[in-house]
Amino acid sequence: MNIGLKHTPLMVLGTSSGAGKTLIATAICRYLKRKGEQPIPFKGQNMSNNAWVDTKGREMAYSQALQSWSAGLEPSAEMNPVLLKPKGDCTSEVIHLGKSVGTSKAINYYEDWFESGWEAIKKGLAILLKKNGRLILEGAGSPVEVNLQHKDLTNLKLAKFLNANCILVADIERGGVFAQIIGTIALMKPDEKRLIKGIIINRFRGDKALFESGVTWIEKETGIPVLGILPWLKEIFPPEDSLDLFERKQINQTADIEIAIIKLPRISNFSDLDPLFSDSSIEMRWIEPGQNLGEPDVLIIPGSKQTIKDLESLNKTGLSNQIKDYAKKGGNIFGICGGLQMLGQSLEDPYKQESINEKSKFSNKGMNLLPIKTTFGEIKQTSQREVRVTWPNSQNVKGFEMHYGESDLINGKNYDIISLFKNSSLGWVIERENKSFIGGTYLHGIFENDEWRRQWINKIRQRKGLNKLTTFEENHLDKREKLLDLLTDAFEKNVNLDKVV
Template identity: 35%
Template sequence: MTAVCVMVLGTTSGAGKSWLTTALCRHYARQGLKVAPFKAQNMSNNARVVAPTLHRLRGSLPPEGADAPWGGPAAHRGGEIGSAQYFQSLAARAEPDVRMNPLLLKPEADTHSQVVLMGEVSRALSDMPWRGRSDKVWPAIAAALDALRAENDVVVIEGAGSPAEINLHASDIVNMRVARHAQARCLLVTDIDRGGAFAHLYGTWALLPEDERALIKGFVLNKFRGDAGLLAPAPQMLQDLTGVPVVATLPMWWQHGLPEEDGVFDDRTRAAGAVKKTIAVIAWPRISNLDEFQPLKNVPGVRLVWARTPADCAGADWIVLPGSKSTAADLQWLRAQGLDQAVAGHAAKGGAVLGICGGLQVLGEALIDTHGIDGNAPGLGLLPLVTAFDADKTVRRTTAAFATLTGPWAALSGVRASGYEIHHGQTAQHPAMAAKGDIAREVMPGLAWQNAAGHVLGCYLHGLFEDPAVLQALFGARVPTLETVFDGLADFLQTHVEPGVLDDLIRKN
C-alpha cells in the first residue's frame, strides 16, 4: 500500500498543529484505516521512549554492527521521539516508532541543542552547524516517511512553526520539502485568538512558491470565541484571493485533556471544583517532560502552579522538581531566584517534596561531570545522594514496584508503576554520608530514594502520574483515559469541519 498523506501546517508556532494532527489520527483510525503520524523534525524537551523496533530503512542505515555516519550505533534498539508524536501514534492506534519523528532537537542552551536522529543521540550532528545539518539528515527523514507510507493507508504529517519562513526555506526539512516529497494534502491552521488570522493565512499562502500553494487544500481557524457568523464575508474574500476555502472554524477549547506540546498550565485549564491540594512545579528554564503532569490537571480538587518565584510556592502542599535538560544550569537558576530556600524551607516544615529525574539529581549532595555532559554543582542536600553524569544515555521503558514508603508518600508502598527513563546521570548513596549514618532509603531499586523523615522522594521514573495505579493510590481518583481524550478530539473535529472535507482529503485521485 502507499498511504495518502494529510499534512497540518501552521501560520505560527502554537497555532494548534499538534492537537489537530492528533485528532485527525484518531478520526481516520476510527474509519478502520491503518494510520501513522509523522513529524520530520521536532524541537522539544518533551520526549518519550519507544519500544525497540526491527525496522531498518534501506539506504539510511549502514550494515548491522557498523558505525552510523552520524556517530551512533547502527542497530535500532528503540529510542526517543517527541511526546506529541508518541500521543499521535496512540491516537492512530499504532505502535510508537522512531520513524514517526526521525529528528528530535532537545534544547540544552539558547544556542545549542542535542540532536537525536532515529531515536539515538548523535554527537556529530549536535556539534554541526544548523544549516549544514539538513543535507545530512534528509535521507533518513525521507526513508522514514517512505517506509511509513508503504505500511499504512494514511499518514498524518505535522509541520513545524510556519512553512513560509523565507530565510529557512532553502534548508527546510520539516514543512514544504516534506509536503512536496509526499504530495501531501495540506491544511493551514491559524490561531484566531491572537488576532490577524486572515492576514496570517493570506501572508503564509502568498509567500509560498506556486507549486507549494497548490498543496494547500483548506484553511482552519482555531481557538475562535463568539458567533462564527460574524466572520463573514472574510472567509469568502480569502477564498476569492487564494482559491482555498476555510474548511473549519474551531471554537476555543481549554480542557480537551491532551498535553500541550510546549505549553504551560494556568488557571484557565485547571480542573473544576474546590481545591483540596495545591502542587507547585518548579518551572526552570530547561524543563523537560512537562507533559507528564497533564493527568494531574484532570484530578478533581488538584491545582497545579508553575513556580518561578518563592511566592509561587507559598501554600503549596507539594513542591515538585521536574526533569531538566540542563540540570546544573537549572540548579543555578533555582538559586538565583531564591527557590532553593523555598524548597528547603518547605522540606524543613515537613512539606512533601518530589524530584523527578533531573529534580532527583538536584535534591542530592552533588552533581559530578567528568565527561562534559552537564556540569558540576553542589546539590540542595535534601537527599544523601551523589549523581555522576555518564557519557552514555539511559533510554528505556521501565516497570518497577515501590517498597515500603513513609510520610506523605506512604500511599505508594507496594504500588507497581510503569514509566520511562531518559537520563545521563547515575545516582547512588553518598559514601561519606553513609559512613556517618545518613542513608537514603532506596525504595525502588536504582530508581527511587526517600529521606529518613519520609517527606522527600526522588525518582528517575518519568510518567508516574500517567499510571492509573499511582493516581489511585495518591488521590483515590480516576482521570479520563487517553482513549477518551482521543475520541473527544475526533468528535470535536467532526462537529466543526465542513461536511465531506475529511473524506475528500484522503480520497485517491
C-alpha cells in the first residue's frame, strides 16, 4: 500500500543483527543529501540503551539521531517511535514517541504492545511525511524470524505498508554469505520478495575481484542485482549494542594519559564517551566487573539502565572495593548519571524503578565517595539543557538529562564540595589537596563540549606533570561530520543505488 508518497521509501534490511544496517542507512542519508534530496531516517522499533533526547525532551535511539545528523536534520522522536530499553531479566522499558509508557516482559511483549506500537509507528510516519522527503527506513535483526514474523513491527510489515524499495545487507565477515542471502529470501512470501530491489555485501576484506563469480551466482540464483560490495570499515561510530564495546578500537597508538571505563553489565548512553575515543592524547581501557582496575590516570563510571543492579555486580565482584581503594590512593573519578549515583552514600528506590523483583531492597548503600543521596521517583527527567558550568572553569555547556533518580547533598557543609552547575542538582565535584578529583554529573553529552572537555583533561594532565592542551586539532562536531563524509565517500565509491532510487 503506497500512502501517497512523493518519493518511494528505501528500506535497509539485514540477513541478521549486526549486518551493518545502521551505518549503511546512515551513509544513504548523507548520499541522498548530497544529491539534493531530503532523506528522512526512520526505524519503527529499536532496542537499545544508547539513547538521545530531542528538543522536546523525548527519548529516541542514538542511531536514529546519528542518521538524522547525516541527513542534515534535527533529531526527533518520530524517527524512532518505538524504543525498547532493556532492564535485564528479559524485561524492557517501553518508549512510545519519546515517552515511557510502561515495562514489559519479553514473553508478553507482542501480546501486550503490538497494536499500540503499530499505532505509534503510524503516528510517527504521519508527522515525518509532512517534511516531503524520502523515508530511509532501517529494519531490525532479520526480517524472516518465522516465529516472530506475524508480530514484526519494523521489517516487512512496514515495508509492505509503505511499498518500500528494500535493500538486503549481508555480512560476509561472518561467513556463509550465500546461505544468508538465499535463506533469507527463501523464507519470504512472494509479495515480500518482490520488494527486495538490491543486495549489498558488507565488510569484505581483500580484492573485490575475487568475489566477481560470487556476485554473478547471487544475481543468477535470486534475480536481484548486487548493488555493491562494501569493504571492511573501521569502527568509527559508537556501537549500537554494548556487546560490541570491546571491539571499539582507537586510531591513536600513542597517548599521554590513560582513562579506564567501567563496563557495567547494563551500561547505557556509552556514546557519551565517543569524544574521548578519538582524542589522540588519550588511551581508553574498558574494565569489566571481576577484572583488575589497575592505576589509570582517571576512572569513568558511565550511565546504567539499572544502577542498583549494576552496583550490586560491582560489589559482588570486588570492583567497588577496588574503586574505593583507588580513591583513597588519590585517584581521579568521574561518574555520569548512574555512575554519579553509585558514588553517593545511598540509593533509595521506593517505587521499584531500579529494582527487578519484590525482594529488592528499598535502600541501598553506595560507594560513599560523594556526600549525596539518590531517590528514584516515578517520573523520568528528560530534557535538553544549556547550562552554566562552574568547574574546571566557568562556561556554558550543552547536553541532556535522562534519569529517574534525583540526588541531593547530605551534610554538604562538612565537605569541600563544589556544585558543578548553577543548578546544583546536576552534579558535584570534590577537589582534594593532591589535586585529584571525585565528581560526576547528570548531564549526558558533557564531553561533547570541546572547551569543557579540554579543561577537564588538563586537570588530569596538570596533576601528571604534563603540559596543558591549548586547543584540539578538531572540534567534536566537525569530527563527526568528517566521519559521516568518510563513511559516505566509501559507500558512494562501492555501491550503485541507481537501480533503487
